[in-house]
Amino acid sequence: MNSSLKSAASSGNSSPRAGLEARLVARPDGLPALDDFEIVEVTVPDPAAGQVLVRNLFMSLDPGMLLLMGGDSPLPAPRYEIGAAMYGDAVGEVIASADPSLSEGDLVVHRLGWRDYAVAAAAAFRRVDRAAYPSPSLHLGFGLVAYVGLMEAAQLRPGDTVFVSSAAGATGGMAGQIARLKGAARVIGSAGSPAKAAHLTGRLGFDAAFDYHDGPVLDRLREAAPDGIDVYFDNVGGEQLRAAVEVMNVHGRIAVCGALNRQRTARPDDGPGDLLSVLGKRLTIRGFTLWDHLDRAAEFGEQFRNWLREGSIVYDETVVDGLASAPQALLDLVRGRYTGKTVVRMGS
């Protein structure tokens, strides 16, 4: 099965510019199939007064997109409409502007991904510093998600032992490294293969890591954290959350960032486990979203750029080429094929 490529570019339109956009054509029940997507060539209009035209350079792929495809997304964001262009984080270059706030050549981040070109009111785009990072794709990183999850939701303290699930992914890889940089005494990660576990203790500098398929998670976590854990950065839910509750020390804190266990299969999760343990150990379980903490972006960005400059953080990224490859890449992402932040390089 393949997502189809067809042309919807109007032959009567005088604009010569055409680009691809991706649409959802059927609402999946669980993991989508490739033919739930359609890649369409569309005519790109010139910007009207107050608008700008942006050529996208990179777009983000993230598992939360699966929730926007389904019928009952819990996210504070509109779900994808059938037959309409999908959306998501992207970074691009202004190539025509009909608004004084942005100029040709500006680098901007915005939410109009899943298309080669974005045309919208200037307010939909935020100018970013071209020189901030070695590649514009780093503007799409999830370091800020990891940072606010640790600092706000988990109230990380120096000396904490921290456990991170989906630790080889975009958020998890950042969370483990940022926890260490912020004074964690021990950082433990779980991931979906022995190779990923080796990547965590090797390239990303985790103290211990395990493959969550390798027997009961509770046993693996107890081995990796003989003195218990103080913070759990939860990307997954399910068995890993229940194991973390069991292994947590008194006054432990759990930051619920994602629910990959559900996003992949759409089966209901069966909760955090033993609430008597939550009570007895006075645990905090706190969900968070990035959107509530955007005021910490500047503070994080400054630290992140310093860490990159001094080589104390590794930015792990997987780059996939071309919008036509994006539906397959999204499926590959949630099936665990990649490490780090997955982005699509547009226009190739």
Ligand SMILES: NC(=O)c1ccc[n+]([C@@H]2O[C@H](COP(=O)([O-])OP(=O)(O)OC[C@H]3O[C@@H](n4cnc5c(N)ncnc54)[C@H](OP(=O)(O)O)[C@@H]3O)[C@@H](O)[C@H]2O)c1
């Ligand atoms: N709260 C917020 O504001 C916020 C913001 C951004 C993202 N998120 C959420 O945070 C989570 C992580 O996002 P991300 O972009 O960093 O994703 P990611 O970790 O890069 O996601 C992909 C990885 O998920 C893992 N995975 C898939 N199904 C799994 C399962 N059943 N159990 C365990 N691991 C599974 C796979 O790794 P393995 O090979 O290791 O299985 C895969 O490589 C997602 O749930 C996302 O929606 C939340």
